[in-house]
Amino acid sequence: xxxxxxxxxxxxxxxxxxxxxxxxxxxxxxxxxxxxxxxxxxxxxxxxxxxxxxxxxxxxxxxxxxxxxxxxxxxxxxxxxxxxxxxxxxxxxxxxxxxxxxxxxxxxxxxxxxxxxxxxxxxxxxxxxxxxxxxxxxxxxxxxxxxxxxxxxxxxxxxxxxxxxxxxxxxxxxxxxxxxxxxxxxxxxxxxxxxxxxxxxxxxxxxxxxxxxxxxxxxxxxxxxxxxxxxxxxxxxxxxxxxxxxxxxxxxxxxxxxxxxxxxxxxxxxxxxxxxxxxxxxxxxxxxxxxxxxxxxxxxxxxxxxxxxxxxxxxxxxxxxxxxxxxxxxxxxxxxxxxxxxxx
Amino acid sequence: xxxxxxxxxxxxxxxxxxxxxxxxxxxxxxxxxxxxxxxxxxxxxxxxxxxxxxxxxxxxxxxxxxxxxxxxxxxxxxxxxxxxxxxxxxxxxxxxxxxxxxxxxxxxxxxxxxxxxxxxxxxxxxxxxxxxxxxxxxxxxxxxxxxxxxxxxxxxxxxxxxxxxxxxxxxxxxxxxxxxxxxxxxxxxxxxxxxxxxxxxxxxxxxxxxxxxxxxxxxxxxxxxxxxxxxxxxxxxxxxxxxxxxxxxxxxxxxxxxxxxxxxxxxxxxxxxxxxxxxxxxxxxxxxxxxxxxxxxxxxxxxxxxxxxxxxxxxxxxxxxxxxxxxxxxxxxxxxxxxxxxxxxxxxxxxxxxxxxxxxxxxxxxxxxxxxxxxxxxxxxxxxxxxxxxxxxxxxxxxxxxxxxxxxxxx
Numbered sequence: 001x002x003x004x005x006x007x008x009x010x011x012x013x014x015x016x017x018x019x020x021x022x023x024x025x026x027x028x029x030x031x032x033x034x035x036x037x038x039x040x041x042x043x044x045x046x047x048x049x050x051x052x053x054x055x056x057x058x059x060x061x062x063x064x065x066x067x068x069x070x071x072x073x074x075x076x077x078x079x080x081x082x083x084x085x086x087x088x089x090x091x092x093x094x095x096x097x098x099x100x101x102x103x104x105x106x107x108x109x110x111x112x113x114x115x116x117x118x119x120x121x122x123x124x125x126x127x128x129x130x131x132x133x134x135x136x137x138x139x140x141x142x143x144x145x146x147x148x149x150x151x152x153x154x155x156x157x158x159x160x161x162x163x164x165x166x167x168x169x170x171x172x173x174x175x176x177x178x179x180x181x182x183x184x185x186x187x188x189x190x191x192x193x194x195x196x197x198x199x200x201x202x203x204x205x206x207x208x209x210x211x212x213x214x215x216x217x218x219x220x221x222x223x224x225x226x227x228x229x230x231x232x233x234x235x236x237x238x239x240x241x242x243x244x245x246x247x248x249x250x251x252x253x254x255x256x257x258x259x260x261x262x263x264x265x266x267x268x269x270x271x272x273x274x275x276x277x278x279x280x281x282x283x284x285x286x287x288x289x290x291x292x293x294x295x296x297x298x299x300x301x302x303x304x305x306x307x308x309x310x311x312x313x314x315x316x317x318x319x320x321x322x323x324x325x326x327x328x329x330x331x332x333x334x335x336x337x338x339x340x341x342x343x344x
Numbered sequence: 345x346x347x348x349x350x351x352x353x354x355x356x357x358x359x360x361x362x363x364x365x366x367x368x369x370x371x372x373x374x375x376x377x378x379x380x381x382x383x384x385x386x387x388x389x390x391x392x393x394x395x396x397x398x399x400x401x402x403x404x405x406x407x408x409x410x411x412x413x414x415x416x417x418x419x420x421x422x423x424x425x426x427x428x429x430x431x432x433x434x435x436x437x438x439x440x441x442x443x444x445x446x447x448x449x450x451x452x453x454x455x456x457x458x459x460x461x462x463x464x465x466x467x468x469x470x471x472x473x474x475x476x477x478x479x480x481x482x483x484x485x486x487x488x489x490x491x492x493x494x495x496x497x498x499x500x501x502x503x504x505x506x507x508x509x510x511x512x513x514x515x516x517x518x519x520x521x522x523x524x525x526x527x528x529x530x531x532x533x534x535x536x537x538x539x540x541x542x543x544x545x546x547x548x549x550x551x552x553x554x555x556x557x558x559x560x561x562x563x564x565x566x567x568x569x570x571x572x573x574x575x576x577x578x579x580x581x582x583x584x585x586x587x588x589x590x591x592x593x594x595x596x597x598x599x600x601x602x603x604x605x606x607x608x609x610x611x612x613x614x615x616x617x618x619x620x621x622x623x624x625x626x627x628x629x630x631x632x633x634x635x636x637x638x639x640x641x642x643x644x645x646x647x648x649x650x651x652x653x654x655x656x657x658x659x660x661x662x663x664x665x666x667x668x669x670x671x672x673x674x675x676x677x678x679x680x681x682x683x684x685x686x687x688x689x690x691x692x693x694x695x696x697x698x699x700x701x702x703x704x705x706x707x708x709x710x711x712x713x714x715x716x717x718x719x720x721x722x723x724x725x726x727x728x729x730x731x732x733x734x735x736x737x738x739x740x741x742x743x744x745x746x747x748x749x750x751x752x753x754x755x
Contacts, residue, residue, distance in 0.1 A: 131405045136699045142692035273463045321471035
């Protein structure tokens with residue numbers, strides 16, 4: 001029982017990331033009908049927003065100490081971040097919590113990137129074949145990835161979680177099981193809660209606001225909504241921006257779990273495409289459900305018991321693809337796919 | 345063999361053969377006349393031709409073709425290890441294995457079309473990559489990559505080489521052998537490996553030409569232009585697309601086998617999505633659905649990969665050393681991110697520009713330029729006719745050589 005709970009928890013953080021990215025992908029599929037191969041790059045850019053913001057915050061003033069000497073005999077350099085100089089303890093806390101502050105930094109950045117991408121490039125591809133859309137966003141993904149590589153280098157840049165969230169908690173004891181049976185890193189729980197809030201927010205936004213209602217109507221029948229005199233293009237552009245923000249935030253919060261590197265975007269993108277296909281192209285609920293499902297499945301597949309059962313083959317690397325194959329052979333439209341989405 | 349072709353195709357075939365065989369001569373002045381690079385031109389040319397049979401004819405965009413390249417590489421290397429150092433069984437075996445692999449993947453992926461197909465092939469390629477990297481380590485040797493070994497059994501020709509690794513050969517002709525011929529102050533390198541690949545390339549080009557002109561090719565084109573209508577006319581198109589998929593998978597396997605024959609080392613990174621993306625880039629860059637385009641694209645991308653990526657900051661500084669310091673520094677700062685290790689940025693940008701403005705690739709570009717030239721000459725003719733009646737137009741017609749003036753005249 002506790003082993004199962006642990007695997008479910010283990011799957012949640014990856015599943016949350018899959019769900020968030022897949023949600024962003026599906027928002028773009030569903031509204032604009034564009035396959036965005038540059039979506040992984042958005043996830044990566046989100047992660048690098050954290051790096052940038054952290055670097056900005058910890059921009060240090062260097063002074064030479066008059067009394068102390070470094071081991072080399074030169075005067076010791078004292079490095080104090082400017083934020084700490086200006087705000088004292090509050091500044092130190094701010095640096096500690098930079099991941100959360102990065103969210104505020106990332107939202108406008110990602111929104112801007114999303115809107116520029118849609119208006120500047122993808123807008124011109126609505127009437128072109130899907131292959132062209134894939135190809136041009138693929139080219140964009142290469143460019144973005146390589147730009148990040150040339151700016152930040154090829155090595156991963158570790159980002160610490162806030163000190164209060166470092167370490168693990170005993171989830172088992174909290175829910176009345178034996179102590180030390182289910183121990184789980186705190187940040188992963190935070191990530192899951194964050195993902196849940198964002199996903200809930202998006203769904204509420206689409207469900208309960210007029211804007212969301214119009215967008216849903218546009219997803220169902222773009223032409224009719226346009227004929228009713230609503231500028232649906234403008235709203236879809238906003239949705240592209242929103243999708244970029246969701247994906248970027250997924251990246252921002254994921255940095256303490258996985259040190260940002262330039263190819264993380266593509267690594268996740270391939271999996272998230274599979275997630276979207278399994279969930280059903282164009283179905284938001286499907287994308288989220290499949291994201292969590294596949295994340296959890298992946299963590300179960302990495303259990304040693306499973307490996308023993310399969311004569312020593314570890315299938316955690318390929319389980320997602322196998323499931324995708326089975327789903328597509330039995331339910332070609334995915335778990336919750338609707339008829340007629342992206343089938344031409 | 346050539347009799348069955350149309351005259352224009354026959355001319356194309358002859359021209360292609362001449363150009364391919366003369367590559368060492370043509371590439372030497374461009375600084376690309378060394379065997380390793382020329383082998384890559386030919387091998388990736390084969391890969392791209394095969395990809396084009398699928399994407400160019402049927403319009404199915406596979407994003408996982410590198411998987412077949414990798415499978416071909418591994419199986420060829422196993423043949424070199426187990427059976428014989430001769431490359432013939434290795435190539436044959438790898439073509440068969442990659443064909444079977446393509447049959448399996450194609451059978452599943454072709455159940456969906458459009459984006460789903462691209463995503464499925466991408467997923468399969470990534471799965472193969474992961475498998476090769478971790479689970480199948482006994483077969484693929486994981487991270488290290490598979491290579492020849494002194495303890496290889498090599499049933500057919502296990503003569504002791506005195507503690508030296510054998511190098512792959514074709515009935516005694518070693519792939520690495522190169523004849524260096526001085527010519528006009530350049531060293532022309534005629535390499536056995538390159539000529540083997542070149543002959544295979546020519547053969548494969550001929551095959552693709554025949555496929556393009558056959559009724560089978562016609563059906564594949566029909567799939568591209570309107571599959572639904574084709575199905576309504578009573579055609580079951582899936583066997584045809586599957587055949588195209590398998591053929592192009594076999595081409596990829598052949599290319600993978602040749603890669604291993606030239607340099608007996610196979611690593612999992614050959615199957616990564618970037619490698620699949622590369623062949624897409626080559627085909628698009630040269631011209632999708634054209635015969636010569638993919639080879640052209642493969643050559644250009646491999647050429648620039650080698651030339652651009654070797655340019656480092658000091659070379660760039662050399663270029664601008666004649667300029668005043670301030671200007672030179674600015675230019676170096678602007679140019680250097682796009683060259684050397686960052687040449688992928690320029691590749692991505694060029695690729696995007698091609699997709700946006702020139703979806704038909706370089707072949708379409710060349711076609712447009714040809715059109716422009718014919719229009720230019722026609723415009724000149726009409727202008728000279730007119731100038732007979734109205735001598736005052738003389739200044740205009742003398743400016744005819746610049747394309748801009750013609751365009752304004754036409755509009």
